Amino acid sequence: MTEIKKHPFTQIYSNIKKFKALPVMGVYLILITVFIILSPKVFTRPFIYMSFLQTIPPQLVLALGLTLIITAGEIDLSFSAVIAFSGFLFSFIYKNFGENDFAALMGIVAALGGGAFVGYINGLLVARLKVPSIMATLAAQFFWNGLTVLLCGGLSLNIKSIRGTFFHSLFVGRLFDLIPVQAFWAIGLTVFLWFILNRHRFGEALMFIGDNPEVARVMGVNIENTKIKLFTLQGLLAGFAALLLTLEMINFWSNQGSGYLLPVMAAVFIGGTSIAGGEGIMVGTFFGAFIIGSLEAGVVATGIGGYWVRLTTGLVMAGSIILNNVLKNEKISFKDFFRKSVFTKGLNKGK
Amino acid sequence: MALNTEYEFAVKIEKCCKYYGHIHALKEIDFEVGSNEVVGLIGDNGAGKSSLIKIITGVYPPTSGNFYIKGKKIDPRSFSVKQAQNMGIATVYQDRSLAEKQDLWRNFFIGRQITNAFGFINVKKEKAIAKEILLNTIGFRGVGITVDSKVSTLSGGERQGIAIGRAMYFDSDLIILDEPTVALSLKEIKKVINFVEKIKENNKASIFISHNIADVYSVSDRFVVLDRGEVVGNIPKSDISLKDLNTFLLDYAHRLKDEDK
Numbered sequence A: 001m002t003e004i005k006k007h008p009f010t011q012i013y014s015n016i017k018k019f020k021a022l023p024v025m026g027v028y029l030i031l032i033t034v035f036i037i038l039s040p041k042v043f044t045r046p047f048i049y050m051s052f053l054q055t056i057p058p059q060l061v062l063a064l065g066l067t068l069i070i071t072a073g074e075i076d077l078s079f080s081a082v083i084a085f086s087g088f089l090f091s092f093i094y095k096n097f098g099e100n101d102f103a104a105l106m107g108i109v110a111a112l113g114g115g116a117f118v119g120y121i122n123g124l125l126v127a128r129l130k131v132p133s134i135m136a137t138l139a140a141q142f143f144w145n146g147l148t149v150l151l152c153g154g155l156s157l158n159i160k161s162i163r164g165t166f167f168h169s170l171f172v173g174r175l176f177d178l179i180p181v182q183a184f185w186a187i188g189l190t191v192f193l194w195f196i197l198n199r200h201r202f203g204e205a206l207m208f209i210g211d212n213p214e215v216a217r218v219m220g221v222n223i224e225n226t227k228i229k230l231f232t233l234q235g236l237l238a239g240f241a242a243l244l245l246t247l248e249m250i251n252f253w254s255n256q257g258s259g260y261l262l263p264v265m266a267a268v269f270i271g272g273t274s275i276a277g278g279e280g281i282m283v284g285t286f287f288g289a290f291i292i293g294s295l296e297a298g299v300v301a302t303g304i305g306g307y308w309v310r311l312t313t314g315l316v317m318a319g320s321i322i323l324n325n326v327l328k329n330e331k332i333s334f335k336d337f338f339r340k341s342v343f344t345k346g347l348n349k350g351k
Numbered sequence B: 001m002a003l004n005t006e007y008e009f010a011v012k013i014e015k016c017c018k019y020y021g022h023i024h025a026l027k028e029i030d031f032e033v034g035s036n037e038v039v040g041l042i043g044d045n046g047a048g049k050s051s052l053i054k055i056i057t058g059v060y061p062p063t064s065g066n067f068y069i070k071g072k073k074i075d076p077r078s079f080s081v082k083q084a085q086n087m088g089i090a091t092v093y094q095d096r097s098l099a100e101k102q103d104l105w106r107n108f109f110i111g112r113q114i115t116n117a118f119g120f121i122n123v124k125k126e127k128a129i130a131k132e133i134l135l136n137t138i139g140f141r142g143v144g145i146t147v148d149s150k151v152s153t154l155s156g157g158e159r160q161g162i163a164i165g166r167a168m169y170f171d172s173d174l175i176i177l178d179e180p181t182v183a184l185s186l187k188e189i190k191k192v193i194n195f196v197e198k199i200k201e202n203n204k205a206s207i208f209i210s211h212n213i214a215d216v217y218s219v220s221d222r223f224v225v226l227d228r229g230e231v232v233g234n235i236p237k238s239d240i241s242l243k244d245l246n247t248f249l250l251d252y253a254h255r256l257k258d259e260d261k
């Protein structure tokens, strides 16, 4: 057998293709460039970027966890409920145990533990009772949201006194009075979870389960335990995201996080991770979360108006997904979209 | 070569039953494989071949019966794929051996990764060993396949080669081949058969499953014929020619047809 010599361009192309986050990084670069051109006053100054670093981390943390879930071929719809549930646990305990550092610490433990518990129950339902995760976590989303509303009576909890305390600074302080600390947590978690997915036995198990569970099983992967761990981790991350959000807002309100579900999913998909499972692109999710998080502020700042935000999000998302799909699959090209279809076949019949 | 004296049978199963819900897939099966024997497992679709294999490899527990591996009695409740692997049992499945979207090196080590104490994978070492298997154990040279190739870019024959190389490398005492030659060209089938002969040379045992009786005949020392969950034939190769084996199977099938009438 002889080796097929590749054209140098093909070689470069196939090397670039190995770095899967590249398309989404390109999209982000284009987006920021467009914003700078349309609204130079806003986008050449640090303020807007600092506000991104403040608002994006909770969604990014959720999107990182969701990337792991989707890699394993599962889905989670319940994380937005954990944002409310864990946020409530934290705020309630903080307010009722003296509003001091110790109360805050107990609140943090409760928020993380509560989130992990929600995830653990999801994991048991999916792994043990074989409930499809889209169904189990949808039910969970209603249940935990409903429980939170019942517990707090629909009221919000003000935790202003926590501003400037040790734990507040630790999670959402400002480094040099400028850079939001939550950004470091989010970046740190991105790196850590990249290693978990790509370099840890657990992450490899997730990829194989999402790719072909039968192969994973016959090769000795414990699918049940891996899934329980996976959903517990996702719950824990959601609990952490809830802490970042609640501390940043220094307030809990009963429907916090309710708008997160679709943007967080969008961030994962924009990043190039496919719902098909078997592979997850952490760096892509990172930029996907920044794209989603920048769009609203960006579109509003350019002055074309808030009404355009959703439409633009849809366009950017569709563009990223199509780009990823075409780059990933050699058999598909953009031209295929315009091939004659069942509805346009007749148009040329006349001649 | 001297016969392996540690144990007489690589695997021995007595009066084994397997139910999937109401489906009675295996009915009081007695089955054994000598420590240095290649057993050909023959039977129609749904006869129970894969079910038997899955019990031996720890995928499913048997519903009842006794079960020994290398002379050791197995407790089916605690037996697992992992334990089967640790006891030296490897399987090459028809098409369930490799995960499509994953790199080759990951496929070599899934289920037995080389990790540090925290579970992080030693990628360098795994890739080096995978490369060694690829080049020397399987002999994939100059065909554009590297340890970083995705399985989806490999042909069916190449995939079987990878799976077989993996089993060889991990030094298994019993290598189970579940239809390893399905959808392969004649040339590739020959490679697989050569490999099975290597298993014997190395004093190891094997179970070879195929619908192609000629392939089974050429590699096996003994044939076990399954039909609807029952053993209906147990014939040493020395007792039967390929022609007679074919006749036996055909006659058996005809007899069944007559019974149905």
Ligand SMILES: Nc1ncnc2c1ncn2[C@@H]1O[C@H](COP(=O)(O)OP(=O)(O)OP(=O)(O)O)[C@@H](O)[C@H]1O
Pocket: B020, B023, B025, B043, B044, B045, B046, B047, B048, B049, B050, B051, B052
């Ligand atoms: N996981 C399962 N759940 C329910 N029934 C099963 C399962 N696996 C196998 N069966 C049934 O058990 C019987 C034996 O199947 P098995 O796969 O062992 O046959 P086989 O001899 O390997 O067939 P083939 O040659 O088609 O691979 C069949 O009736 C099959 O439908």
Ligand SMILES: [Mg+2]
Pocket: B049, B050, B051
């Ligand atoms: Mg079978």
